[in-house]
Amino acid sequence: MHSGPYLNRRTLMRRSAAAGLLSLPAVGALTSCASGGGDNEEVERGEATENNPFGVNADAELEVVIFDGGFGDQYALDAEEIYSGSYGSVEHSKTQEIQSRLQPRMVQGDPPDVINNSGAEAMDIAALIRNDQVYDLTELLDAPSLDDPDVTVRDTLMPGVIEMGQFGSETMWRLNYAYTVYGQWYSQTALDRLEVEYPRTWDEMIAVCEKARQQGIAGWTYAGQYPYYFNFTLYPFIGKIGGADVLRAIDNLEPNAWRHDAVRAAFEAYHELTARGFVLQGSPGLSHEESQDEWNQYNALFIPNGSWVENESRENTPDDFRMAVGPPTSLDSSDAMPFETLWASGSEPFFVPAQAPNAPGGLEFLRIMLGRESARNFTSLVSSLTAVRGASDGMDLPPGLTSASEVLAAAGDNLLLPRLPDWYRQLNNEEIGGAIAAMMAGDIEPDEAINRCQQAADATAQDDSIQKFQHV
Known part of the structure; x- marks a missing residue:
């Protein structure tokens, strides 16, 4: 009016x-x-x-x-x-x-x-x-x-x-x-019940997921209907392994950017979650809200998400949940960037x-x-x-936002800013997301997922109807 x-x-x-x-x-x-x-x-x-x-x-x-x-x-x-x-x-x-x-x-x-x-x-x-x-x-x-x-x-x-x-x-x-902090969101209460620390290396991640499985708990869940949610942890994981230049090459649609060793290592690590049965059954068919509900019910330890999740899932979050976020777990000590590195940016x-x-x-x-x-x-x-x-x-902040502020402070200048999601939305959400979805569902192996990603990026680069962007 x-x-x-x-x-x-x-x-x-x-x-x-x-x-x-x-x-x-x-x-x-x-x-x-x-x-x-x-x-x-x-x-x-x-x-x-x-x-x-x-x-x-x-x-x-x-x-x-x-x-x-x-x-x-x-x-x-x-x-x-x-x-x-x-x-x-x-x-x-x-x-x-x-x-x-x-x-x-x-x-x-x-x-x-x-x-x-x-x-x-x-x-x-x-x-x-x-x-x-x-x-x-x-x-x-x-x-x-x-x-x-x-x-x-x-x-x-x-x-x-x-x-x-x-x-x-x-x-x-x-x-x-x-201002959003992306990463592996988790319940501190859930980790405490398992008597485990937040995993800093991929070997530690596998060990935590194995211990959770013994208790009937999945290591991960995700929004399978919107598989680009996985990119909230996968992209900074790639950047941590190989350095920020790997992500810049992906953003710039450079030839063979998706075939970098850091990409392969990250894809193989995430595929291991599926191959070893650490992903909550049915996750490929879940919406973002459904996956968050499963996580809030302590059915899975980790979920790739952004800091809006605390407000979005507030009604279904238990009072004792103690929501928190961590940087993507590192691969190992050979990573190009420190453990504290994460993706944080305006949204x-x-x-x-x-x-x-x-x-x-x-x-x-x-x-x-x-x-x-x-x-x-x-x-x-x-x-x-x-x-x-x-x-x-x-300010007196809720648990998730307190955690986000702490990991942001710990990261210092080690912040990654992937631009593919907003420069090439369809490429990121549908083609790249679709390849990752198929890999996480166990339908294809990492090599096939990488090939699909590179082919989709090449097609976008060669499509004159799509405006191109470069890091300045």
Whole structure:
């Protein structure tokens, strides 16, 4: 519902489209007329001041669309309340159908001002950037932070957040607001009951899984319906074994990157879990929620996941579970990177459309979200770190998030940032994920899985219709 005092152009366009008065322009036509950011004049800017660095027009309405997923939308509503305390009213909506609901509006040139582009129906951000439909966020990065005018927003961000918003250039196009620690999630209670420590080498992993099996417990489970979940531990495992350059070569679609010895060693180690019967029976058919439920019921020790899992599985997590996360278990002492190495990066992406009627307001909303108050509120509400450096310091965190913070601190600079999942989503989720799924189900051997991965990567590299990216 619109809560502003006037009927703006956005409202008129939507009502006209609903009445059949507007035709839907072709994508090519949109590409030719879309703004690349910075020159949108739909809402006249006000005077820029220290407290209003983007010159937000106080009378202009702001429209925010939030993905209705594991994080919910209360954190956004709270940030919108801060925004409306100084500026115009906010129209808020939430949906899981990001692409089907918003792609037509992007084509019409009638987008919201801020989009939380997440979930299974997320729009292809790379295609939007290519079509000049995304606002350049450099202005946001260079603005004074909300809490300290002497510190820019850029300098408040966690490692890798800016890089995650870049696609083959130095321009930041999107803000990944949450900060996710990926790894082997487990129950400290379950390990204590077995009287074992978290396995640091693969020999130790096999020994722990064998002891668990003797107690009728599986070593691992995973979301077989979404096999790319395995990549949350497999990719950093590869990087630890062979070094970050192995992952960069995979990201860059280099010939034979998937045939590196580190990839083979990692695939053979994970295949051993299946070959020795350490994977929970039925895992290939489980959804992410079903696999998490099995794990929460102490039916399996380890699950590959990200730090959103604590909030997502909260209702089914026993009070005594003591959720924790560890870096991917190392292969052995010959690994190129230390045990503490892990994959941690920004997630939960937001962007401002290039044709947003109130782009300055969109930038200001993101600046508010990156303020300490909003960042701590997000962490308190959804058990996730944010992109804001040090925002959770001193907070009373739940067990899983406490563990994530500890392993992140222990990793120091030993952080890996695979880009294949967001540069080439179909390749990662379907082709690579499918090969790993077949291997973990016991249908194919590691050599066949590697060949499938390399063939899929080569096909993507040779497909001129797919935009390519390189590490800068």
